[in-house]
Amino acid sequence: MNSSQLLTRNARKYPHAEAVVSQGKRVNFKELNQLVNQFANALQEKQIKQGDKVVLFMPNVVEFMISYFAVQRLGAVIVPINAKFSTKEVEYIVEHSDATAFIAHELLFPVVEKLQNPGLLIKTGAEEDGWLSFEQLVATSKDNEINCSLKEDDESTILYTSGTTGNPKGVLFSYRNILTVAQMICVEMEMKPESRLLLMMPLSHSAPLHLFLMAGMIVGATAVLTPTFTPDLFIDTVVEEKTTHFFGAPVAYLLTAQNQKLSDADLSSMKWWVYGGAPVSKKEIEFIQQAFKTDNLVCVYGLTEAGPSGSILMAHEHENKAGSIGHRSPLHTELRIVNDIGEDVAVGEVGEIVLLGEGNMLGYYKNEEATKAAFIGDWLKTGDLAKFDEDGYIWVVDRKKDLIISGGVNIYPKEIEEQILQYAGIHEVAVVGVPHPEWGETVKVVFASAEQVDVEDLKSYLTEHLAKFKVPRLFEQVEALPRNASGKILKQPLRNVGVVQ
Numbered sequence: 001m002n003s004s005q006l007l008t009r010n011a012r013k014y015p016h017a018e019a020v021v022s023q024g025k026r027v028n029f030k031e032l033n034q035l036v037n038q039f040a041n042a043l044q045e046k047q048i049k050q051g052d053k054v055v056l057f058m059p060n061v062v063e064f065m066i067s068y069f070a071v072q073r074l075g076a077v078i079v080p081i082n083a084k085f086s087t088k089e090v091e092y093i094v095e096h097s098d099a100t101a102f103i104a105h106e107l108l109f110p111v112v113e114k115l116q117n118p119g120l121l122i123k124t125g126a127e128e129d130g131w132l133s134f135e136q137l138v139a140t141s142k143d144n145e146i147n148c149s150l151k152e153d154d155e156s157t158i159l160y161t162s163g164t165t166g167n168p169k170g171v172l173f174s175y176r177n178i179l180t181v182a183q184m185i186c187v188e189m190e191m192k193p194e195s196r197l198l199l200m201m202p203l204s205h206s207a208p209l210h211l212f213l214m215a216g217m218i219v220g221a222t223a224v225l226t227p228t229f230t231p232d233l234f235i236d237t238v239v240e241e242k243t244t245h246f247f248g249a250p251v252a253y254l255l256t257a258q259n260q261k262l263s264d265a266d267l268s269s270m271k272w273w274v275y276g277g278a279p280v281s282k283k284e285i286e287f288i289q290q291a292f293k294t295d296n297l298v299c300v301y302g303l304t305e306a307g308p309s310g311s312i313l314m315a316h317e318h319e320n321k322a323g324s325i326g327h328r329s330p331l332h333t334e335l336r337i338v339n340d341i342g343e344d345v346a347v348g349e350v351g352e353i354v355l356l357g358e359g360n361m362l363g364y365y366k367n368e369e370a371t372k373a374a375f376i377g378d379w380l381k382t383g384d385l386a387k388f389d390e391d392g393y394i395w396v397v398d399r400k401k402d403l404i405i406s407g408g409v410n411i412y413p414k415e416i417e418e419q420i421l422q423y424a425g426i427h428e429v430a431v432v433g434v435p436h437p438e439w440g441e442t443v444k445v446v447f448a449s450a451e452q453v454d455v456e457d458l459k460s461y462l463t464e465h466l467a468k469f470k471v472p473r474l475f476e477q478v479e480a481l482p483r484n485a486s487g488k489i490l491k492q493p494l495r496n497v498g499v500v501q
Contacts, residue, residue, distance in 0.1 A: 003175060004072050008033060008147075010217065013220060014029050016029075020222070020223050025062050036066055038137075039138050039141065041142050042140075043137075044146070048100065050150075052077065054078055055081060056078055057081055057090065057104045057105065057108055057112060060226055063124050075154075078156070078157050079159075080209065083108055087111050097365065099117075101119075101121075103123075104122070104124070109131075156177070157172075157173045157178065158365050169365075172363055179218070180359040181211055181307035181308065185212065188331060196222045199212060238269065239266055246270065252275075257287055257288050271296060275300075295316075295318070299318075299326065301394075309330060311328065312328065313326035334357060338376070339351045347390055348389070349387060350410075353382040354380060360378075384398075407438075407469070413431035413432065414431075427450070432495045442473045444476070446494045447478070452477070
């Protein structure tokens with residue numbers, strides 16, 4: 001089975017059921033399959049063939065879905081990239097992925113209009129300076145059914161990581177990898193043909209694309225797409241489309257929780273409020289639950305290289321374990337926490353999370369060294385430090401790369417960050433280690449607040465709640481913390497402050 005065959009099957013089983021809702025357009029499975037055939041035939045006429053790499057640069061729109069399945073219908077490898085990437089980042093990926101074609105949305109065209117390679121350039125809207133028109137190609141092509149015969153172990157997709165510490169790495173997936181994690185979501189989150197999936201997070205990311213879009217395609221559910229996210233659009237779309245499942249980064253929930261429209265909105269259709277992708281404190285979870293008037297929050301933990309998959313914290317577990325990532329791995333996945341020599345750690349001992357399952361990537365594209373370093377045998381290293389509590393629940397302590405070692409003592413920034421967020425007025429924070437001539441590193445905090453914060457008062461507050469060696473020595477208030485295109489805080493720029501005297 002491959003992704004293209006799932007769509008073909010749904011076109012036979014549910015021809016008149018809504019496949020996609022996007023910007024006022026409503027496309028059923030029969031229509032979507034026909035559009036995919038037309039675009040696939042057009043690409044085939046332009047010499048796109050099995051194994052070719054095709055970059056897809058679009059927000060969440062129906063043209064994304066048509067392109068995604070059309071490329072895979074030809075046995076080519078799809079390379080969806082973040083719609084917020086800069087020209088330089090796009091050019092790097094085009095070159096690194098060995099792309100032979102590039103498909104862009106006209107809203108993003110200014111970023112790529114001077115792109116020289118690859119040879120085949122396609123954009124939505126009108127033709128322009130060597131760029132062919134997506135709509136014209138679809139409209140003038142035949143709709144002959146193309147059968148993709150690729151097997152589950154064949155290459156399907158390359159997703160590029162965020163690149164918080166350098167150039168992004170291309171994560172190569174087979175169809176088996178993707179279908180494994182998609183099936184997991186179908187089972188764990190009770191997806192059915194009548195489910196309506198709200199996809200506002202970028203489909204260039206593994207969780208929206210592999211977990212939710214592909215899970216919906218497996219069962220024949222409706223995908224409700226929006227090209228952007230705002231709290232107003234979030235609330236309005238749930239109300240109008242009666243969606244049942246949503247996955248979002250914690251920041252999407254936190255921003256929406258502050259919106260006044262939320263209190264009067266009818267969100268009763270929603271059965272699964274799923275979050276993941278960034279740490280969330282118990283205080284933040286309680287704030288979201290109160291604002292959304294729901295006990296249906298579910299946490300998923302994982303990383304792109306694992307499909308994604310990792311662990312799950314179900315709704316009923318939040319009452320006592322909010323802030324944890326659960327006590328078990330989901331369907332098709334195994335999880336361990338190990339020390340530096342690969343041995344399982346004891347309860348309460350900090351180690352690195354490692355994952356095993358058929359969702360794990362084939363490897364990093366054209367980077368054997370990084371691929372080898374990412375595994376212990378068949379177990380994928382996550383880079384996340386965590387521990388089990390006495391009930392078997394997993395608590396992420398920090399990223400391994402963010403660990404601060406001061407005077408030979410391990411300091412975990414996440415613990416300090418969570419405490420600082422309890423301080424009135426501070427809404428985002430990052431704790432980093434910076435060089436120190438005697439201690440090796442010392443602790444610096446960078447935070448954002450709408451009002452000027454009394455640093456001495458903040459320091460006194462932290463002294464009451466943290467061990468002395470964990471209290472930051474350096475404080476900096478900023479308007480906002482730097483983030484990458486995926487919305488993750490970039491800590492490296494905050495470390496570039498020279499040696500502390």
